[in-house]
Each structure stands twice: as C-alpha cells, then as structure tokens.
Amino acid sequence: MRTLKTLFIIIVLGSFSLTAQNSDTKKADKQFSKFQFVKAAESYNDLIEDGKGNEYIYNQLAESYFNMFNTVEAEKWYAKTLETSDKPETIYRYAEMLKANGKYEESNTQMKRFASMRPSDDRAIAFNENPNYLPQLLEQGKKFNVQNAPFNSEQSDFGGTEKNGILYITSARNESRKNYGWNNEPFLDIYSLQKRTDGSYSDATLMSKDINTKYHEGLVSFSPNGETMYFSRESFFEKDFEKDSISKVKYSQLYLFKATTLKDQWDTIESLAINSENYSVKNPSVNADGKTLYFASDMPGGFGKFDLYKAPINADGTLGSPENLGQKVNTEGQEMFPFISSNNTLYFSSNGHLGLGGMDVFYTEEIDGKMAPIRNIGIPVNSNGDDFAFSINEETEEGYVSSNREGGKGSDDVYLIKKLQPLCDVLVNALVLDDSTRQPIAGATVSLFDEQGNKITSKTTDAEGKAKFIVECSTSSDLEVTMTDYNSKKVNVKTERNEEMDVTISLDPIEDIIVADKIELEPIYFDFDKSNITAQAAFELDKLVQIMKKYPEMVINASSHTDNRGSDAYNRRLSQRRATSTQQYVISKGIDEKRIQAIGRGEDNPKIECGTNCTEEEHQLNRRSEFLIISGGPQSN
Known part of the structure; x- marks a missing residue:
C-alpha cells in the first residue's frame, strides 16, 4: 500500500519539483500535489496520449503509480524516465519496482548502478556487502504461518493491536467518511473487534467520535494496564498545517495523541508535547513495563526520510527527550511501524534495509546499549509488496502483519500470523585471553563469519x-x-537453542609459529588442479605476514607441493603457480618481494608416501605449502 499507510508516512514525493513544469501539466501537477494520485495518473496519461510526454511527465506518472503501489505501471514509467535520466533515486525506485515484480536479476543490475553512483549511501553499502542476499532470504526456512484475516474489507485495513481481549485495527471501510484522493478510499478510522475464545472475531465496531474525527486516525498502542491509549491523527485536528504558496494545497503532519479511560469511555485526549507543525510523529508502541514509547518521525537530525525513536514515559505521563535509535536501525530510506514486544525484541518495517520489495519487516534487540544486527524476518511474513504493522504476543506466538500483497481482499489487508519456529538468537560472549598468563587481551579484533x-x-x-x-x-x-604480536586463531561456534553461550579463545605469541628454521602454519591446501588463494589460505598467510612485519630482516623460502596425479612436468608447473600465488599474496600485504622466494617442487618429497593408492585425504595432505626461514629470524637478533 502506498495508500493511507503512506499518508501516515508522508513520503517525499519524488525527485522533481511539485510546481507545474508548464501550463500543460498544471492540472495533473495540482492533483499530484493534493495526493490525488488516481486522478493525477489519468491526467499525465492523457498528456502522453496527446504526444506531450517528456522526462518530467514520465517520472510524475511513475511516482503516481509508485504511491498507489501499482508496481507494474510504476516499473514501466520509471524505465521510460531513465531513457533520458540518470537520477540515482529514480534508479533506486526502479530497482524496487523490479524487485516487487519478482524481476530479481534486473533489480540487482539497477541496484549495482545505483550503488556505483552513491557508494556512501546506506542502501548502497548494504547491497555491496551482500549483493546475493535475495536467494538467501528466499531459501531460509518459513518461520510463520500467514493467513488473511476474516474481518478484512474491500477497503484498506491494517494494524493489529490486542489489549484485554480486544483487537484494534485501522480501516477505510467507513463509507460515511469523505473519500481521500490518494486512492479514492474513505478517510481512516480506528475500529475495535472482540476476539472470542474460539479464535473468531466479532464485527468491527467504529470507536467513538472522541477518538475518530473526519481526519485520518492511525495505529494504537496501550500502557500495560490498558488505561492509556496512544494513537496517530492528522494535525488538521489541531488546526496545524502548511499551505503551499503556489498550489494553495494544505499539508498536514501526523501527531501522536494519548487518551485515558473514564468509566469505560476514552476521555482526556491530549496532543503529546513532542508534536510539531514542522514534522510528523506517528506509529506509537509502548514497551512491556510502560516506561518507554517507540515511534517514527521525520524530525530534523535523522538519517533518512523517517527514523525510529524512543522516549522515556515519565511517572506523570509526560514524555522525556526523544532518542534516535541510531544508524544501525535507521537508513537513508524509511523506517516505520515499530513494535516492541514483551521480550524487548524490536520489530519494524523498512524500505532501506535489504528486502524482498516494498517495505519488509525486520527485527533486532538492544544489548548493552547497542542494537544487535538487523535481520529480515523472511517469507511468508514478507512479500514482494509492502509488509508492515507487525505485532506479536511472544507468549502465544500469535500476532498480525499488514500487507498489500496479491490475493488480498482490499488494497491493504491484515494477516493473522502464527510462529512455527523460534526467531531464535543466541548471545555469544567471546573472551580473548593470553594463553600463557590467562590474562584478558584488550584491543583484539574478533570477526564473525557465517557458514x-x-x-x-x-x-x-x-x-x-x-x-x-x-x-x-x-x-x-x-x-x-x-x-x-599474537598468533591468529579461528574457532567454530555451533549455536543451539540457548539464550547465551560463552566462548573462550586463547592466543599464543606469534613467535610460537617459528619452529627451528621454519614457519609452521596450519596446512595451506589448494583445491585439486587449482592455484588460487582460498579464504582459509589467506587466514594462515596473514600470520606469515605478521611475523615478517615483526622481523623486518626475515627472508622466507615458500615452497609448494602437489599430489602425484598428473605428469611430473605438469605438477612442477602447477606447484610453481601455487608458490607464486602464495608469494604474490604476501607481497600484496606490504612485504618486499625480495624477502620471499617462490619455488614449486611438484610431487617431490610427499608428506604421505602412498604411491598409487592415495586416498583423497592423503592427496590433499600432499598438496601443501611450506615456509623455510633463510635469514633474519628471531635467533639472528
């Protein structure tokens, strides 16, 4: 949905000015500036049919369809725009629409183009670090069952907050409301439904006029005792808006309000002090102890269009100063719809982190004041469309997510979710010690690698x-x-379904790899008939580099051996290539080429004398490199 959910995003409407390009586009531009994207698309299409199409009109048409999440048409017109344009943000949106339409290879091509133009952009950095992320997301196990909720309407329905047996959603089903030009649906209201013991739901009931107004109302969240409700509402209610000096269009912000109960009625509705006519504040979520409010805002000082924040809830109900959740969570895109669960897992939606298309649901948690790595929750919670407003009861493992994916009843639907497998994370406490003194080593670099x-x-x-x-x-x-000054070490960690595990890694002095006149590394093996340096080989060779940097006079003879498959002449050439690859790797790390010799010894001097009956393991042991100190070792000093 680029619908009213996006109204509650208040997105930046493309990279072009909203002022009319010329008299021909005046009508369409005015409709666009009023968020009347259905009408705007019709008007831009009319101009194209009249032969007046150009880059500006193509882009505005693409943006209109983008905001309605008509991904097929948006893709088409972004492609047309890019025939004469190379604006990075247009390329990024084109890549998003390709991805939303399942064209992953084409999307990656455009993402590479975007990343080359904006290499410092968070989205580009994340893509460059893991350009093959899409297969990984699609192949990982499905951890949820997802079903369309029975209470969805043919209009936009989203959200899903449960409190005291009542489910609260936001919906455009109120036909007595005025239609909103964004998607020709009624303005949004908050509804409540009774959740029965058999899992069924009552009919949706419109909340009172004290909560719902003629303007948009959004998602809700409650204090632990259920006596305070936080919700979003347009600032028009407060008579706060901006008026464009050219188009005369009035623009509202999104504000957060809170209401308290009085004799089973919501009373004392207040606008929160963090609201401002200069920015929006929306998507509230109160944590389990009721002491922190999480929300989304485009207030100044953020990292992207919308960022996630948290603010302390004081004893008197007021809010403390908002704190941005930082650049690990927030990107140059949009992060919204935070939900902080009872075990302090933070779920949120983003189009800035790597996803499947549109907005995806992600999760993380705070450990020692820092946010853990951001993880995509995967399919089927996430789809090619927009997936947002995730919430879950961690005890029952049931909850809700909203989406505009294909197959729904309306433009946005609420989906019931049931966890099938734990979103299980283990806190790994790595302790690095000096093996001799058993004292901790500060300043060591510990790197985590996946499978x-x-x-x-x-x-x-x-x-x-x-x-x-x-x-x-x-x-x-x-x-x-x-x-x-220490010998590097790599240890394997196999995590079970624990909450925490301790790993102690003891390091020996780097001199321990010197034995007599040799540098003894873990075996550096090559694949059969190959001479390229593998990741395992690089790890071991880095130890050689370290010892050679510590002893700048050291000169090394690097010899390479093959197994006995192949002719003597071929094996001699192959071993020389391997020795040269080893030499070149060491030189690439800053060691003078005069300090390392490369000699290929073919199948001479096998480590295992196995003749013509060698096992594959014995062959591998014979495919090795050895390092002899010619001069300049510690014993020379």
Whole structure:
C-alpha cells in the first residue's frame, strides 16, 4: 500500500519539483500535489496520449503509480524516465519496482548502478556487502504461518493491536467518511473487534467520535494496564498545517495523541508535547513495563526520510527527550511501524534495509546499549509488496502483519500470523585471553563469519577481553581473532537453542609459529588442479605476514607441493603457480618481494608416501605449502 499507510508516512514525493513544469501539466501537477494520485495518473496519461510526454511527465506518472503501489505501471514509467535520466533515486525506485515484480536479476543490475553512483549511501553499502542476499532470504526456512484475516474489507485495513481481549485495527471501510484522493478510499478510522475464545472475531465496531474525527486516525498502542491509549491523527485536528504558496494545497503532519479511560469511555485526549507543525510523529508502541514509547518521525537530525525513536514515559505521563535509535536501525530510506514486544525484541518495517520489495519487516534487540544486527524476518511474513504493522504476543506466538500483497481482499489487508519456529538468537560472549598468563587481551579484533564464510561483523575486545555477538540459533559460525604480536586463531561456534553461550579463545605469541628454521602454519591446501588463494589460505598467510612485519630482516623460502596425479612436468608447473600465488599474496600485504622466494617442487618429497593408492585425504595432505626461514629470524637478533 502506498495508500493511507503512506499518508501516515508522508513520503517525499519524488525527485522533481511539485510546481507545474508548464501550463500543460498544471492540472495533473495540482492533483499530484493534493495526493490525488488516481486522478493525477489519468491526467499525465492523457498528456502522453496527446504526444506531450517528456522526462518530467514520465517520472510524475511513475511516482503516481509508485504511491498507489501499482508496481507494474510504476516499473514501466520509471524505465521510460531513465531513457533520458540518470537520477540515482529514480534508479533506486526502479530497482524496487523490479524487485516487487519478482524481476530479481534486473533489480540487482539497477541496484549495482545505483550503488556505483552513491557508494556512501546506506542502501548502497548494504547491497555491496551482500549483493546475493535475495536467494538467501528466499531459501531460509518459513518461520510463520500467514493467513488473511476474516474481518478484512474491500477497503484498506491494517494494524493489529490486542489489549484485554480486544483487537484494534485501522480501516477505510467507513463509507460515511469523505473519500481521500490518494486512492479514492474513505478517510481512516480506528475500529475495535472482540476476539472470542474460539479464535473468531466479532464485527468491527467504529470507536467513538472522541477518538475518530473526519481526519485520518492511525495505529494504537496501550500502557500495560490498558488505561492509556496512544494513537496517530492528522494535525488538521489541531488546526496545524502548511499551505503551499503556489498550489494553495494544505499539508498536514501526523501527531501522536494519548487518551485515558473514564468509566469505560476514552476521555482526556491530549496532543503529546513532542508534536510539531514542522514534522510528523506517528506509529506509537509502548514497551512491556510502560516506561518507554517507540515511534517514527521525520524530525530534523535523522538519517533518512523517517527514523525510529524512543522516549522515556515519565511517572506523570509526560514524555522525556526523544532518542534516535541510531544508524544501525535507521537508513537513508524509511523506517516505520515499530513494535516492541514483551521480550524487548524490536520489530519494524523498512524500505532501506535489504528486502524482498516494498517495505519488509525486520527485527533486532538492544544489548548493552547497542542494537544487535538487523535481520529480515523472511517469507511468508514478507512479500514482494509492502509488509508492515507487525505485532506479536511472544507468549502465544500469535500476532498480525499488514500487507498489500496479491490475493488480498482490499488494497491493504491484515494477516493473522502464527510462529512455527523460534526467531531464535543466541548471545555469544567471546573472551580473548593470553594463553600463557590467562590474562584478558584488550584491543583484539574478533570477526564473525557465517557458514558460507561471509564476514558478518567485527568487534574489538574491551578492557576485560570481551566482545559480544548475536548469532541465530542452530547455525554454525566462525569467530576469527587477530591481535598484534599474537598468533591468529579461528574457532567454530555451533549455536543451539540457548539464550547465551560463552566462548573462550586463547592466543599464543606469534613467535610460537617459528619452529627451528621454519614457519609452521596450519596446512595451506589448494583445491585439486587449482592455484588460487582460498579464504582459509589467506587466514594462515596473514600470520606469515605478521611475523615478517615483526622481523623486518626475515627472508622466507615458500615452497609448494602437489599430489602425484598428473605428469611430473605438469605438477612442477602447477606447484610453481601455487608458490607464486602464495608469494604474490604476501607481497600484496606490504612485504618486499625480495624477502620471499617462490619455488614449486611438484610431487617431490610427499608428506604421505602412498604411491598409487592415495586416498583423497592423503592427496590433499600432499598438496601443501611450506615456509623455510633463510635469514633474519628471531635467533639472528
């Protein structure tokens, strides 16, 4: 839905000015500026049929369809715009529409183009770090069952907040309301439904006129005792709006209000002090102890169009100063619809983090004052469309998500969700020690790698030698530890369904890899008939680089061996290529080429004398590299 959900986003309407380009577009531009996207699209199409199409009109038409989430037409007209334009944000939106239409390879092509133009953009950085994220998202296990809710209408329905057996949703089903030009649906109101013990729902009941006005009302959240309700409403109610000097269109903001109960009626409705005529505040979510309010806002100082914030709820019900949740959560795109669950997991929707198209649901949590890595909740909660307003009861493992995906009853529908598998994370406490003294090592670099060998993140140990990571349950990861003057180490971590696990990693002095006149590394193996440096080989060779930097006079002879498959001459050439690859890797790390010799020894001097009856394991042991100190070792000093 780019519908009223997006009204509650108040998005930036494209990269072009909203002022009329010329007299021909005046009518269409005015409709566009009033958020009357259905009519605007018709008017821009009429201009194109009259032969007056140009880059501006094509883009405005694409933006109109984008805001209505007509992904097919938006894709078509963004493509037409980009025939004569190379604006990065247009390219990004084109990539989003391609992705929403399931054209993943084409979307990636456009994302690469966008990333090359804006390499410092958060969205570009995330894409460059993991350009193959889409198959990973699509292949991961489905952790939820998702079903269309029986109470959806043919209009827009979204949200899903339960309190004391009552479900609250936001809907455009009130036909007595005036239609809103964005999508020709009625203005939004808040409805309540009784949730019966058998899991069925009563008919939706319109909340009182004290809560619902002739303007838009949005999502709700409650204090733990249910006596205070927070909700969004247009600032027109407060007579706060801006008027465009050219189009004369009035623009509202979104404000947060709170209401308290009095004899089963909502009373004492107040506008919160954090509201401002200069920006919007919306999507409230109160945490389990009632002491913190999470919300979305485009207030100045954020990282993107809308960011997520939190503010303390004081004992007297007032709010403290808002705090931005930081750049790990917030991107240059839009983050909205926060939901803080009873176990302090933060769920939210974003189009800035890597997703399946439109807005996706993500989750994270705060550990030691810092946000854990952001994770996509995956399919089927997420789809090619907009997926938002996620909420869940962590005890019953049931909840709601809203979406405009295909197959719904209306433009936006509420979906019932049931967790099938835990969204399980393990807190891994890594402790790095000196193996001899058993004292903690501060300042060591600890890197986390996934099962495919992709680096997820790196951290530096604190004064106590500790670094903490959030790792998904039932996975196999590697922790790689490096520190000046110490031998690097890599350990495998297999997480079960625990809440926390401790991993101690002891480092030896780097000199321990020197044995007599050799540098003894873990075996550096090559794949059969290959000479390229693998990730495992690079890890070991970095130890060689470290010891050579510590002893700047050290000169090394690097020799490479093959197994006995293939002719002597071929194996000699292959081993020379492997030795040269090893040499070149070390030189690339800043070691003078005069300090390392490369010699290929073919199948001479096998480690395992197995003749023609070698096992695959024995062949691999024979495919190795060895490092002899010619001069300049510690014993020379």
